[in-house]
Amino acid sequence: MALVKVAELGEIPPGGRKRVLVKRHPIALFHLEDGFYAIDDTCTHAEASLCEGQLMGDQVACPLHGARFDIRTGKALTLPAVTPVTTYPVVVQGNDILVEV
Numbered sequence: 588m589a590l591v592k593v594a595e596l597g598e599i600p601p602g603g604r605k606r607v608l609v610k611r612h613p614i615a616l617f618h619l620e621d622g623f624y625a626i627d628d629t630c631t632h633a634e635a636s637l638c639e640g641q642l643m644g645d646q647v648a649c650p651l652h653g654a655r656f657d658i659r660t661g662k663a664l665t666l667p668a669v670t671p672v673t674t675y676p677v678v679v680q681g682n683d684i685l686v687e688v
Protein backbone atom coordinates (compact mmCIF):
# COMPACT_ATOMS: atom_id res chain seq x y z
CA MET A 588 0.00 0.00 0.00
CA ALA A 589 1.19 3.50 -0.80
CA LEU A 590 -0.08 7.00 -0.24
CA VAL A 591 -0.33 8.99 -3.45
CA LYS A 592 -1.03 12.72 -3.58
CA VAL A 593 -4.04 13.37 -5.79
CA ALA A 594 -5.13 16.91 -4.94
CA GLU A 595 -4.71 19.85 -2.60
CA LEU A 596 -7.18 21.24 -0.08
CA GLY A 597 -9.24 24.01 -1.61
CA GLU A 598 -9.06 22.38 -5.01
CA ILE A 599 -12.32 20.47 -4.53
CA PRO A 600 -15.09 22.42 -2.79
CA PRO A 601 -17.72 20.63 -0.66
CA GLY A 602 -20.02 18.77 -3.01
CA GLY A 603 -17.30 18.68 -5.64
CA ARG A 604 -15.36 15.86 -7.20
CA LYS A 605 -12.21 15.24 -9.16
CA ARG A 606 -11.16 12.41 -11.44
CA VAL A 607 -7.57 11.42 -10.86
CA LEU A 608 -5.28 8.83 -12.37
CA VAL A 609 -3.17 6.78 -9.99
CA LYS A 610 -0.76 4.57 -11.87
CA ARG A 611 -3.08 5.00 -14.89
CA HIS A 612 -6.04 3.80 -12.84
CA PRO A 613 -8.99 6.24 -12.74
CA ILE A 614 -10.24 7.11 -9.27
CA ALA A 615 -13.10 9.46 -8.40
CA LEU A 616 -12.42 11.69 -5.40
CA PHE A 617 -15.51 13.23 -3.77
CA HIS A 618 -15.72 15.94 -1.14
CA LEU A 619 -18.72 15.12 1.05
CA GLU A 620 -19.79 17.16 4.05
CA ASP A 621 -17.72 15.06 6.44
CA GLY A 622 -14.61 14.67 4.35
CA PHE A 623 -13.05 13.19 1.24
CA TYR A 624 -13.83 9.77 -0.23
CA ALA A 625 -12.27 7.89 -3.11
CA ILE A 626 -13.81 5.15 -5.22
CA ASP A 627 -13.02 3.54 -8.55
CA ASP A 628 -14.17 5.98 -11.20
CA THR A 629 -15.34 3.30 -13.59
CA CYS A 630 -18.89 2.04 -13.13
CA THR A 631 -19.03 -1.70 -12.60
CA HIS A 632 -21.91 -2.03 -15.04
CA ALA A 633 -20.57 -0.73 -18.32
CA GLU A 634 -17.55 1.48 -17.79
CA ALA A 635 -18.97 4.99 -17.51
CA SER A 636 -17.13 7.60 -15.43
CA LEU A 637 -18.82 7.96 -12.03
CA CYS A 638 -17.07 11.29 -11.57
CA GLU A 639 -19.43 12.62 -14.24
CA GLY A 640 -22.50 11.35 -12.39
CA GLN A 641 -25.03 13.26 -10.31
CA LEU A 642 -24.19 13.56 -6.63
CA MET A 643 -27.06 12.96 -4.20
CA GLY A 644 -25.87 13.25 -0.63
CA ASP A 645 -23.43 10.41 -0.14
CA GLN A 646 -24.50 8.65 -3.34
CA VAL A 647 -23.51 9.10 -6.96
CA ALA A 648 -25.66 8.11 -9.92
CA CYS A 649 -23.91 6.70 -12.95
CA PRO A 650 -24.33 9.10 -15.88
CA LEU A 651 -24.97 6.28 -18.36
CA HIS A 652 -27.74 4.08 -16.92
CA GLY A 653 -28.36 5.64 -13.53
CA ALA A 654 -27.14 2.97 -11.11
CA ARG A 655 -26.45 4.51 -7.71
CA PHE A 656 -23.39 3.81 -5.61
CA ASP A 657 -22.72 4.59 -1.97
CA ILE A 658 -19.61 6.75 -2.05
CA ARG A 659 -18.58 5.77 1.48
CA THR A 660 -18.83 2.01 1.03
CA GLY A 661 -18.75 1.53 -2.74
CA LYS A 662 -21.90 -0.56 -2.54
CA ALA A 663 -24.09 -0.75 -5.66
CA LEU A 664 -27.48 0.45 -4.41
CA THR A 665 -29.62 0.19 -7.54
CA LEU A 666 -29.73 -1.71 -10.80
CA PRO A 667 -28.38 -2.16 -13.34
CA ALA A 668 -25.14 -2.26 -11.35
CA VAL A 669 -24.82 -5.14 -8.86
CA THR A 670 -21.09 -5.17 -8.19
CA PRO A 671 -19.63 -2.64 -5.75
CA VAL A 672 -16.87 -0.25 -6.74
CA THR A 673 -13.59 -0.42 -4.85
CA THR A 674 -13.07 2.23 -2.19
CA TYR A 675 -9.75 3.73 -1.15
CA PRO A 676 -8.78 5.34 2.16
CA VAL A 677 -8.17 9.08 1.90
CA VAL A 678 -5.70 10.90 4.12
CA VAL A 679 -5.23 14.65 4.48
CA GLN A 680 -1.70 15.68 5.38
CA GLY A 681 -1.20 19.41 5.67
CA ASN A 682 -2.49 20.84 2.42
CA ASP A 683 -2.32 17.57 0.53
CA ILE A 684 -5.03 15.01 -0.16
CA LEU A 685 -3.63 11.52 -0.54
CA VAL A 686 -5.20 8.23 -1.54
CA GLU A 687 -3.96 4.91 -0.23
CA VAL A 688 -3.65 2.45 -3.08
Ligand code: FES
Nearest residue numbers: 630632633649652
Ligand atom coordinates in the same frame (compact mmCIF):
# COMPACT_ATOMS: atom_id res chain seq x y z
S1 FES B 1 -22.60 2.10 -17.06
FE1 FES B 1 -23.14 2.68 -15.04
S2 FES B 1 -25.13 1.92 -14.78
FE2 FES B 1 -24.61 1.30 -16.77
